[in-house]
Amino acid sequence: MAKEETVLQGMIDRLIEIGRCYGMEMNVEKTKVMKISRQPTPVTIKIDQKQLENVKCFKYLGSLLTDDGRCTSEIKSRIAMAKAAFSKKKNLFTSKLDLNLRKKLVKCYIWSIALYGAETWTLRAVDQKHLESFEMWCWRRMEKISWTDYVRNEEVLIRVSEQRNILHEIRKRKANWIGHVLRRNCLLKEVIEGKIEGRIEVTRRRGRRRKKMLDDLGDRRGYCHLKEKALDRIKWRNCFGGDCGPVV
Known part of the structure; x- marks a missing residue:
């Protein structure tokens, strides 16, 4: 994964270089590239002067990922x-x-x-x-x-x-998983807390803002309060894993 096309091309080149040191070659036909963005412009990534196919969705570890970032x-x-x-x-x-x-x-x-x-x-x-x-x-x-x-x-x-009950079951599973993430210092926590550096001047699209993953937990007091509550495992489990459901 990369933020820019040139960075991704450099990562691919480096991967190919290291792989060849161990006698491994990357299959161009089976390697795809996908741009997750509101702009449908294709990405030009090449392996040995052969351009990789741009796809709108692909499966990764059993889950279907799409270019619109939705589920x-x-x-x-x-x-x-x-x-x-x-x-x-x-x-x-x-x-x-x-x-x-x-x-x-x-x-x-x-x-x-x-x-x-x-x-x-x-x-x-x-x-x-x-x-x-x-x-x-x-x-x-x-x-x-x-x-x-x-x-x-x-x-x-x-x-x-x-x-x-199926939506409550999903929220309970999500709360249990996110609780483990928030109590640790790991890559997933950095992804959840990550922000794009700098200031980007863009025109706001029509309609309400896109829903975030943590919005399903329904805590109106914000992410900081959610993170603080996750540190107490028992309280977190009682609030989100029990019959009382999310606290709002």
Whole structure:
């Protein structure tokens, strides 16, 4: 990762030079470059006079990264994978099993796929709707309720003795992960606290500002108060990991 095109080219050249010392070559066909920016201009990075392909998204460690910096594509991809897993394991969710056991199976085998990497998501309103729709999809499929039955979501939740819980689960996971990051001096902490040096004169875009990752924790008193509270592990866990939810 680099801030400027020339810096990235220098990093690639250095990587190739060191790799060749150990008899390793970089595959140009499998190496891609992506610019995360509001400006769609391509980046020119070359390896042995061959230009690398510019892509709009790619997978890294199982997560889908896109050039707009949003999580919508990743969330849709995880939901699709979870639904496919549900279809393969639908024999586990037979009505002969106890209801509580079936719910545990759904959260263990299906939700774990959908929420992989959810600690780093920045959820917009549209993303929350996708996740809540997926949650209701799971309960309807588990109870074998067809969309043609015209059963309201409230009735489905009563049948399975559940409340809408998937967004709270994501916030709890995020709070646990961020709490560990804020209590340490590491690269992730520098990324969260990092700011661009200097003053950049730009015209502000229309609409509200983009949501930040820490905004999901809902602490209106700011990042400093959030960081101070994270130092007390027990208090942090009680505030964000318990049933009381985020403190606002």
